[in-house]
Amino acid sequence: MAPSASSEPPLPLDGLKVVEFTHMIMGPTCGLILADLGADVIKVEPITGDRTRHLLGMGSGFFPLFNRNKKSVLIDWHHPEGAKVARRLAASADVVAENFKPGTMGKYGLDYAALSKRNAKLIYVACKGFLPGPYEHRVALDEVVQMMGGLAYMTGRSGDPLRAGASVNDIMGGMFGAIGVLGALVQRGITGRGQEVQTALFENNVFLVGQHMLQYAITGKPANPMPERISPWGIYDIFTVAGGEQIFLAAVSDSQWATFCDALGFADLKADARYAGNNDRVLQRPQLMPILRRRLAERKASDLAALFERVGLPYAHINRPDQLYADPHLRATGALADITLTDGDKAGQTVQTALLPLTLDGHRLGVRENPPRQGEDTDAVLTALGYGAAEIAALRAAKAVA
Known part of the structure; x- marks a missing residue:
């Protein structure tokens, strides 16, 4: 059963039909965003269901996070009759992912070439490992492109590359x-024609490390x-x-440095010309940081948090994801x-999930439909x-659909 309706205003993609041939994370994320924005997203799953429904460990949250606000149909598009159904469904869509x-x-x-003739x-969005080029036929995973794209090198310590702590790519x-779909929709409103949009894990990763390249x-x-x-x-x-508690503290401007010193009673550091400007403090970090670590070692994290909150300085406790609930x-x-x-074992139970990090006209984009049961639509x-x-x-008897 869907969550109860609210009095929130109409969503911007209300009435847009999206057919999603996706699995794992990248494609479902694209569909999730369109669904949360109001599109009618139909997720095409294999007869046995999307395998992320039954992953263990860090994969156990994939399906419920990335597939809310969608419908589920089961089509074996390897079966000739199932492929006909899939083509008919795709040809009826505004967007295929x-x-x-x-x-x-x-x-x-x-593919876009065939469907666009009908x-x-x-608008056809292809989410790939690599954009067209020498690598396009390689098998890509988030971790693969993090390794080859410099992100794992940047995240870990020297000689110990480490993937980021989420499926960032x-x-x-x-x-x-x-985003490409939204741009193509605007252009379709002008030209009357759709187009193919492509996005890729590797090129996304390159964009993420672009600051380090520059x-x-x-x-x-x-x-x-x-x-x-070098900070x-x-x-x-x-x-x-x-x-032994840990806390993140920052002072990223000269005014914040002055507030930092005043709040903590470090008048001597504030008056020291070696630390007058941010770049001065960067150059003096080998000398400055041991002093700060020594002086702060006996302070309580809770007291520092309250102090930094009061004076308006950046700070953060070090939390685990589960603590965010x-x-x-x-x-x-x-x-x-x-x-x-x-x-799984908790089917039918209610849990909480994270929403998209934006508001439209003051409203969060909420859960209109629970993640779908396998083939329920x-x-x-x-x-x-x-x-x-x-x-x-x-079609059911032929096992072309279920």
């Missing part, structure tokens, strides 16, 4: 796909990994304080919403396409 290997969709007449207004790659182009020095980086700020660090800001602002789980979607009950039954 996919994230399979290059050439896969073309085998079934589900629907010239179609998958999620951002899907986000750029959705650092080298400008300074002639390769960027150090983040734990060993652009005098104070921008994690401090270990009383009881109790975060007072997230709870007060409606950043978390209830969904009902569809699979197959009959309704096929009926809307013009299939009769007997035709649907025959």
Whole structure:
């Protein structure tokens, strides 16, 4: 059952039909953003269901996070009759999204070249590992492109590359796909024609490390990994304080440095000409940081947080993701919403999920529909396409749909 309706204003993509041939994270993220913005997103799953429904460990949250506000149909598009259904469904859409290997969709007449002949207004977003070029046929994963694209090098320590702590390229790659769709919709409103949009994991990763590439182009020095980086700020660090707790503290401008020193009673440091400007403090970090670490070591993290909150300086406790469920800001602002789980041992239970980090006209984009049960919308979607009950039954009997 869907969450209860609200009195919120109409969503910007209300009435837009999206058919999504996607799996894992990148493609589903693209569809999620369009769905949260109001599009009618139909997720085409294999007969056995999207395999992210049953992943373990860090994959256990994939399906419920990236598939709310969508419908689910089960089509075996490897089956000739299933492929016909898939093509008919795709041709009826405003937008088709996919994230399979290059050439896969073309085998079934589900690529842009084939579908655009049937629907010239179609916008087709292909979420790939690489944009067209020498690497386009490589198998890509988020971790693969983090390694080859410099992000793992920047995240870990020297000699110990480390992937980022979230699926940053998958999620951002899907986000750029959705941005491309929005741009193509505007252009379609002008020209009356659709187009193909492509987004890719590797190129997304390159954009993320672009600042480090330009650092080298400008300074002639390769960027150090983040734990060993030359910070652009005098104070921008994690401090270990009383009881072994940790807290992040920062002062990134000269005015913040003055406030930092006044609040902590460091009049001597404020008066020291060696630390007068931010760049001075950056150059003096080898001398300044041991002093600050020593002076702050006996302070309580809670006291420092209260002090920095009061005087308006940047600070942060070091939290685990699970602790965010109790975060007072997230709870007060409606950043978390209830969904009902569809699979596994906790199927039917209600948990909270993170919403997109934006508001439209003061409203969060909420959960209109829970993540779909496997194939729960197959009959309704096929009926809307013009299939009769007997035709649907025959397709089920042939195992072309389920």
